Amino acid sequence: MAGLTMRGLHKRYGETHVLKGIDLEVDNGEYLVLVGPSGCGKSTLLRCLAGLEEISEGDLLIGERRVNDVLPGKRNVAMVFQSYALYPHLTVRQNMGFALKIAKRPTAEIDAAVDKVAEQLELVPLLDRLPGQLSGGQRQRVAMGRAIVRQPDVFLFDEPLSNLDASLRSHMRVELKRLHRRLETTIVHVTHDQVEALTLATRIMVLNLGVVQQVGPPRELFNRPANTFVAQFIGSPSMNILPAQGDEKGIVVDGVDGAIEHHARGPIELGVRPTDFEVTDDGVWSANVDVIERLGAEALLHLELGPHKISVMVNEPTPIEMGQTIRLQPRVLHAFNRDTGVRIPEPAGATS
Amino acid sequence: MSRVKSLSVALGLCLAAAGAVHAQDAAPVELKLWHAYRDSEEQALLEAARVYKEQTGVQVTPIGIAFGAYSSKVETAVPRGNGPDLLIGAHDVLSKWQRLGVVEPAGEDSTAYRAGAGAALELEGKRYGYPLAFKTLVLLYNPELIQDPPTDTDALLAAAKAHTGGGSFGLAYEATAAYYFAPWMHGFGAKISGDDVHLDSPELIAALAFARRVGMDEGIVPKSPTSELMGSLFDEGKAAFVISGPWFAAGRKRAIAAIPLPTVSQTGLPALPFLGVEGVFVAGQAKHPGEAAKFAAWLAGPEGAAIRQELGGQAVAAKDAPPLPDTLETSVIRAVLAQAETAILMPTDPQLPNVWEALEDALRKVMRGAATPEEAAKGAEQYRKVLSRPPPEAANPVPYVVIMVLVGLGALVWLCLPLRDPNVRQEIKNKKVDYLWVFPAAVAMLALVVVPFVAGAAVSLFAHSQGEWTFVGFSNFLNIVLSRDWPVTSPLSFYYTLVVTILWTLTNVFLHVSIGMGLALVLREPWIRLRGVWRALLIVPWAVPNYITALIWKMMFHVQYGAINALLGFGGEPAQIDWFSSFSMAFSANLITNTWLGFPFMMVVTLGALQAIPRDLEEAAELDGAGAWFRFRHVTWPLLKPALLPALVIGSVWTFNMFNVIYLVSGGQPDSSTEILISEAYRWAFKRDLRYGYAAAYAVLIFGVLFVYGRAANKLAGKKVL
Ligand SMILES: Nc1ncnc2c1ncn2[C@@H]1O[C@H](COP(=O)(O)OP(=O)(O)OP(=O)(O)O)[C@@H](O)[C@H]1O
Ligand SMILES: [Mg+2]
Secondary structure, three states: OOOEEEEEEEEEEOOEEEEEEEEEEEOOOOEEEEEOOOOOOHHHHHHHHHOOOOOOEEEEEEOOEEOOOOOHHHOOEEEEOOOOOOOOOOOHHHHHHHHHHHOOOOHHHHHHHHHHHHHHOOOHHHOOOOHHHOOHHHHHHHHHHHHHHOOOOEEEEEOOOOOOOHHHHHHHHHHHHHHHHHHOOEEEEEOOOHHHHHHHOOEEEEEEOOEEEEEEOHHHHHHOOOEHHHHHHOOOOOOEEEEEEEEOOEEEEOOOOOEEOOOOOEEEEEEEOHHHEEEOOOOOEEEEEEEEEEOOOEEEEEEEEOOEEEEEEEEOOOOOOOOOEEEEEEOOOEEEEOOOOEEOOOOOOOOO | OHHHHHHHHHHHHHHHHHHHHHHHHOOOOEEEEEEOOOHHHHHHHHHHHHHHHHHHOOEEEEEEOOHHHHHHHHHHHHHHOOOOOEEEEEHHHHHHHHHHOOEOEOOOOOOOEOOOHHHHOEEOOEEEOEEEEEEEOEEEEOOOOOOOOOOEHHHHHHHHHHOOEOOEEEEEOOOOOHHHHHHHHHHOOOOOOOOOOOOOOHHHHHHHHHHHHHHHHOOOOOOOOOHHHHHHHHHOOOEEEEEEOHHHHOOOOOOOEEEOOOEOOOOOOEOOOEEEEEEEEEEOOOOOHHHHHHHHHHHHOHHHHHHHHHHHOOEEOEOOOOOOOOOOOOHHHHHHHHHHHHOEEOOOOOOHHHHHHHHHHHHHHHHHOOOOHHHHHHHHHHHHHHHOOOOOOOOOHHHHHHHHHHHHHHHHHHHHHHHHOHHHHHHHHHOHHHHHHHHHHHHHHHHHHHHHHHHHHHHOOEEEEOOEEEEOOOHHHHHHHOOOOOOOOOOOOHHHHHHHHHHHHHHHHHHHHHHHHHHHHHHOOOOOOOHHHHHHHHHHHHHOOHHHHHHHHHHHOOOOOOHHHHHHOOOOOOOOOOOOOOHHHHHHHHHHHHHHHHHHHHHHHHHHHHHOOOHHHHHHHHHOOOOHHHHHHHHHHHHHHHHHHHHHHHHHHHHHOOHHHHHHHHOOOOOOOOOOHHHHHHHHHHHOOOOHHHHHHHHHHHHHHHHHHHHHHHHHHHOOOO
16 A cells, blocks of 8 residues: 655647646545546546556656556556456456466465455356446446455546446445445546545545646535636536625625625635525525526526526525526625636635 | 330441441451460561462451460360361370361362471371471570580580589570470480380480489579570570570570580480471361461461561471571571471370379479489389379269269258248248349359359269260279378378378468467557558558469579578578478478468458457556566457457468469479479369369368368357367
């Protein structure tokens, strides 16, 4: 078991600059989730960690060892591919024991290791099947099992759950969490599903266009997003961002009546999560209900606030109807620099 | 309205066309003349036709046919009435042509011919054809190098030796061909036709020893010379003497002179070559036999002869041809005419091809040093005896026919058995239309595959000898399978050839697959630049027709002038490897050629199959710590296998029957040892006494071997053994 250190990591494919200087320490036993939009370089980073891609610049350390030039097979990392990459001509047992066979371990030892993991993952009845004879979820578990049998220093998961249906995915999320608690091995997990990120991670790293946007525990990313990108990427439904002006009287959203008290000054971007509103008659904003999405326990209101469109989450049952005008009070405000999108820090001592 | 009009127009056109055809009937006759002449001889023929038209108004149209295809074309087309009015051919095919009805007896002819010419075209007291020209070997020489040509062999060898060295050769001739050996044979008093032929006679042994001395030991003759090689050597002034015929003199780029062949110093006897007499024949079923005979007599007569002598450089048979001045230009014709007076008329003995085959076999062995003249002669005599053994006893066809009919009926009944089931009958009724769709394809399969196969298989139950077919039952098979004519270890036995064929197939397929697959794997590597260019280049050997490639490789393996020996010399003196003198070298030459031809197919198949293997499987293995070999062995190869297996089966069947490479590169040398079954079958059918039945039996056995192999391969594939 070991941690990971990335120092100024760059990856270029000819002219394409994919990773633009990644600096990060991952402690031993951490569950780091890498999120970001499609094409931002998540898989590339993971493949650099695995050694399947050469690092163009910078250092990569696993534990204390610099591994830039170490072959993938010698890094003692295990990867679960999005496609699972199970060997179609080998049985589940042979798939799971493959790495140990390469390491020339005695057969008895391999069998014992495979049996133990198969038991944990409830794969015992499937051991003699070929991958083609398994369901998607079972294949996913076999791919996990194959990684676990190796007892690697680091697990690398590339969107391991994206091929599963919604219910199986939430089940497997729990399984992964349990697995991590039991093995206490460092895990780097790539996903573009922010629910997965929030539920699994001890720390999340948000990546956009090859640049790290923010790294931190899920709560911190949720409560104090470092910029508008993270603010909108983390949390569902995503945060409302509105152009506003701040002065002594408070913040006024462009084209909307009503000032809200806040320390930010000048032109800013104001962020409010849909869940951070209160519908109340003495609310500062007045908005028109355009559409209501009823989600069961909650309803998502799509509102017209002056020239802007915002969404607001309310609890069901709610008496609000489409076409109605309601008044709103935002409870938690996030202010960002309008030019850079960077969060405007709270004055010292203040808490939100 | 308009339709009626157009109909009447069409009718009118038809009538007009019919009228035109009618009018042509009255037009002067046109005579078609088939020949295999080229260059100046063909020019002379065209000129003669033009002159004849001017004089008589009769149109003669000469049609040239490639030399190699000539006799088979004549022998198939003429008896079926698809032939010309006139044919040009040599006297030694006359008896065959007469038997097949290809030629008609000659008509009136007042021309006088030189001695022997007329008699050569006689058969059973009747004359066929009109003698045109003599073809025989003479001693050609470069008059710039040789002023005083030798008249005996000692002087010839001494003069040749004096002109050998520095890339030049004193004497060039095809030392391993029986036709060129014949003068020495006659010069030592041996003979190969007539009632009492023995190839192990002391005279023949002495002749073989002499041939070896001239062709090898003296070092004056270039190795395995082809006519192209000899031609270019002579044109470059690098060959002082050439033993060849008037055909060699045609189109030379330097002055050439000739005299008759010398006497053999050891015996005092002249070295007499074989003589061929060419004639023009009236074809069987000619459209205008009378006119054809008139033209033939004219062409053979003084006027035609003058044109052929002047333009075509022919040594004409007509006595009244214009006299030849004593100049350098006419030297070759005069030498041929002089030689023709003493040369020995090429025998038309039906056993000759067998003697020829055995003799050439012995000659090659002696030249290679694989046998002493005595051993070679003894072997040749044995070989000749087996070849000229009469065909197997005729068998009673009745039991065979009964068995065939029973087997056929049994098969039919077996095929119809499912019809007892009413469901099946109903099913067939329901799918009537479907059967209709399949019908044309089924008929085509029957006509193109089944019928030829059955006919070919039926031929194997017959023996063919001198145009006679005899039903012999399974004798051909028994002779082959029990190896009655040869010990199993002889290259002529079926088992020897089978082992060679299997070795050939295994080594080839192994190399094709490993090289093809290796290249495909390399082409996939990310560091390869210009991938598309490499891929295209590597497919080229496959895109070139294989016989062209085979001929190129054959040239590259030439012992003195081949690129391969030059390369093996590593910049210095070329290596002196004689690629066709030992089994292992000749087999390797074939193998190299066929590997060159065969790997691209496997490469293309592998490239295709690799596309279907996800890259992340190999990456997963890489992460698991597998090295390149382990990855290939346990991940790539098992996944490639299913796609490669059918290609492997096809490739091995192709190789098993790869006639072109064997025939063109090693030609079975040495001593038929590198022959494979299919080329061996070809030799039995066309080179050794036209044993069609025997060859067909070979073909059936080849089919049997491949059938068993195919079944076995399928079984093994099903069981995942392979
Ligand atoms: N071999 C390559 N050559 C050139 N560009 C590449 C190569 N592989 C990836 N890229 C580029 O690098 C960028 C990042 O790709 P990557 O696969 O890491 O994205 P990702 O974040 O994993 O996206 P997704 O969520 O869709 O999987 C993309 O713009 C892609 O086009
Ligand atoms: Mg990806």
